[in-house]
Amino acid sequence: MSPSAKRLVAVAVLMATWWVGEATSLAVTAMLPIVLFPLLGIMPSKAVAYNYANHLVFLFLGGFMIALAMERWNLHKRIALHIINKVGTSPQRIVLGFMASCGFLSMWISNTAATMMMLPVGMAVVHQFASQALFNGERDQETETKVYQSLGLVLMLGLAYSASIGGVGTLIGTPPNIILAGLYKELYPKNEGISFFKWMLAALPLVFIFLPLVWVYLCKFISPFPLAQIEMKNGGGDIIRRELDALGPMNSAEKIIAIVFASTAFLWIFRKPIPIGIFEIPGWSSLFANPKWIHDATVAMSMGILLMVLPSDRANGIELKGKREFFILNWQTVQTKTPWGILILFGGGFALASGFEKTGLNQWLGTQFGALEGFPIGLAILILCLGVTFLTELTSNTATTTMLLPIVGAVAISAHFHPLELMIPVALSASCAFMLPVATPPNAIVFGSGWVKIPQMTRAGLALNIIGAILITTLMLTLVRSLLIN
Secondary structure, eight states, X not given: OOHHHHHHHHHHHHHHHHHHHXXXXXXXXXXXXXXXXXXXXXXXXXXXXXXXXXXXHHHHHHHHHHHHHHHHTTHHHHHHHHHHHHHOOSHHHHHHHHHHHHHHHHTTSOHHHHHHHHHHHHHHHHHHHHHHOEETTBOOTTHHHHHIIIIIHHHHHHHHHHHHHHHTTXXXXXXXXXXXXXXXXXXXTTSOOOOHHHHHHHHHHHHHHHHHHHHHHIIIIIOSSOGGGEEOTTTTHHHHHHHHHHHOSOOHHHHHHHHHHHHHHHHHHTSXXXXXXXXXXXXXXXXXXXXXXXXHHHXXXXXXXXXXXXXSOSSSOEEETTEEEOBSOOHHHHHHHSOHHHHHHHHHHHHHHHXXXXXXXXXXXXXXXXXXXXXXXXXXXXXXXXXXXHHHTTSOXXXXXXXXXXXXXXXXXXXXXXXXXXXXXXXXXXXXXXXXXXXXXXXXXXXXXXXXXXXXXXXXHHHHHHHHHHHHHHHIIIIIHHHHOO
């Protein structure tokens, strides 16, 4: 190991200790490379600072600006309520509707915001069921308690788990996905990067398989009383319809955001050529002189800026929360509600990865794991998934992926695996911790409802942690390897 690599190890251990021990803010720790790398002779200051303006940082910022516009005009709530209304209002369907809504929203806005938005609506539906429900066709003094212990418990856990699972579906859905894309390109610049569309193709099957499994598992095995035995004349539909009526018809601002949102998804998907057998759908970026200069971040920032220059209404603006707003989004909203600390955290992770590459530490680590050559890839992925999942129960998933991905990539190379064969499972597993309130913000939010006890969450989450690891391993050995690994 070179002297500069040894000093990098010291910095990495210090940062890991501060991240895991929460000695200070995650973002403060992420800024240590700016100071320590130049002072310790690891990398020059200019080379370190570059990582904090990585294009993937702006992909997340642009995506967050679109999410802020949706939240500002309540479009996300309208989408969620319509999904719930269409799915149905029996207890099991109510849970499915909330999980589908929360999972979909978490692909585009933070899982914390999605859970916070859905929580009050969900609690209102449970309250209505509790006040008017019949259990096995009868109502007695314990009926209300049984509703809270069954529907209340299952719905709260469903919200938390669907928010975490839905976030893995897109690159901007959860920080570990962005960190993976950035570190991979930094560590292996000669390899093709992970595009927004390719990630969706590989990760959405996990969402589509895992969410229904979680729904069935919660309704059948976690509820202490069968949800099918709970009846109510009007179901929970009254609450949903009242909420929709309160929103009123879509205003011009919501329509514009919906168009921008759909356009963003279209531009992300069709930016690069898409081969379909012997045919190929050309990408729109080829219309420009330098297609490779255009990235998913270009699309995200273009749409984010567009939302700040488009008028909310051509004439006199639209009243919003007691103020008349003339533009869809303003800088004050972006400035106050954007998680700037997460953006800095991305930069710190990218700087660490750059240090691994520049000092040769990743190659040195790879040689230390040469004994893994010939180790079954399926078993390696499963062990890694379980380890990361249970580690994330006690640590930040963002910090965990930032620490582990460069090391795991080096181990993969030494064992003659493609680096993504081990790096992708780390990123996916970091979003699949379901046992403890401290594991993820959605878990903590629903725990605050008072309807979920720690033993109940632990018992439900333990099985789901294992199921998640098995699903990720299976998908890695089948679909994901063929889609993302060249």
